Amino acid sequence: MYQFADRMGQVSASAIREIFKALADPEIISFGGGSLANESFPIEVIKEITDQALTEKGPKILQYGITEGWPALRQAYVDHIAKPKGINATVDNVIVTTGASQGIQLLADVFLNPGDVVLVESPTFLGVFSVFNKYFVKCIPVSMDEKGIIVEDLEAKIKEHNPKMLYTIPTFQNPTGRTLPVDRRQKVEELASEHNFIVLEDDPYCDLRFKGETVPNIKTFDKTGNVVLLNSFAKIISPGLRVGTVLAEPEIIQKLTVAKQGADTHTSNLSQEICAEFLNRGLLPGHLEKIRPIYEVRLNTMLNAIQKYFPEGTKYIEPEGGLFIWVELPGKPDVLELFKKAVNDYKVAFVPGIHFCKNPDDGIRHLRLNFSSSSPDQIEEGMKRLGELFSKN
Ligand SMILES: Cc1ncc(COP(=O)(O)O)c(C=O)c1O
Structure with a gap:
């Protein structure tokens, strides 16, 4: 046994x-x-980028890389993803992760102690239960209506449970497809500032919009540094490349870097270079x-x-x-x-x-x-x- x-x-x-x-x-x-x-x-573009990358930067790509991320990708993420979304950031606000999944894992590493409360939408992405459960935290469900999380219920649960974190997928939520309207996003940020908990804004689907207007990220309203934004290249380029990002205050990024060092040292340089070049060539739109x-x-x-x-x-x-x-x-x-x-x-x-x-x-x-x-x-x-x-x- x-x-x-x-x-x-x-x-x-x-x-x-x-x-x-x-x-x-x-x-x-x-x-x-x-x-x-x-x-x-x-596939054709990725083939071509890979060939060029290995020809021009072969030894650097095949060598160990930097835990915080491939410099070209951190910069390209800031320029082509964060800034166009209205988020004022520098590379010091960014760590590249092995998929958004690792971002969730690392944030759990650096923030969660046994017994802490994490508020989650009900229903939510089932992958987070297997992460949060390992930390012996209590996941408390917050009710949703057709527009997403109900802020009155969120406020009540905050007062009752004093949470360490809210995990939310505000855009095209997994599994419901719901999108949280802007006024509720503002309220979520206000509650996080007032009650001092982390909002983990997981946003892998936002660019797969077929109709309607783009809604600003909760992160755009962040005044206190309590909102942490996860993005992923999984749904917009390829999940197999395993590249995601965490955008947060530098103090949080430094702690995540320590956690990632012990997890996988760094995300694949080649995958990161492919994503960086894809963005820098202006191919994403x-x-x-x-x-x-x-x-x-x-x-x-x-x-x-x-x-x-x-x-x-x-x-x-x-x-x-x-x-x-x-x-x-x-x-x-x-x-x-x-x-x-x-x-x-x-x-x-x-x-x-x-x-x-x-x-x-x-x-x-x-x-x-x-x-x-x-x-x-x-x-x-x-x-x-x-x-x-x-x-x-
Ligand atoms: C809400 C949500 N977050 C994170 C992930 C994982 O993303 P990644 O493939 O970047 O690890 C998924 C995957 O389905 C998801 O639905």
Whole structure:
């Protein structure tokens, strides 16, 4: 018998094990993951940038790098991503991470003690539970309505629990697709300043907007340095490159650097150079213009299919961007049971809503559907099959 660390007892793998098993089955039409369209990857440009990078900077790229990040990428992030969003930053405000996932992990490393309270949206990105649980913190759910986090409930939970951190995905939230309006973003910042907690603003989907107006980041309202912004190149260039960023006060960046040194020393130099060059050549805006319509077609195909095939009384949120649709089935469905039937008998996968919730009532009749990784034909077929299954129950 192995004597695993106590922290691993806090991490429940069983709930999502089946989902990942299903995603690996090539026979299954998967609306379960968060993968990108294969057609969206700029493979030719990446080939060319890689060739140039290795020719011109080979030894430097293949050598150990700097923990804070490849200098060209830190600067390019400031110039091409932070500043255009209205965020006044320098490279001292930035650390490059191995995906936004590592940003969450490192922030947990530097801020969270056992017993601390982290407020989370309910539902939220299920990946954060496995991070936060390892730190023996209490995740307290904050209620949402169709526009996102309800600030009155947030204020009540702050007063009741004195949190160390709020984890929020304000734009095209995973899993609901909701986007928090500007007045609520301002209020979140005010509450963080007043009650002195960290707002972890996780924003990987903001550039995948298909319609509506851009909403400013919570970080743009930050007066006290309490807001920490996570961005990722996963959804806008490629998740396989594993590059993300944390933007925060230099004092926080220094602590994150110490934590990252012990985690992986630095993020891949080659991946960082690819992202830096992509930004410095001015390719990102054109690339986004190219990939958004791919996703918009898939989103619309899925929305139409819900109307066509799902049972009467099905409710859903029509997102203005991102990768997911949050669906509520009518009546009292056993969504976990439906998931098993969907995978085994109908060869279609989704994620049952309950896995995203600390408060199970918030996701008991729900499912998250990903529309980005299947072709329109697969979406049509998969949704037809799901409709058949859901209409029987
Ligand atoms: C809200 C949210 N944050 C972070 C991540 C992880 O991003 P990355 O691939 O950059 O680690 C995801 C991935 O799906 C996500 O949905």
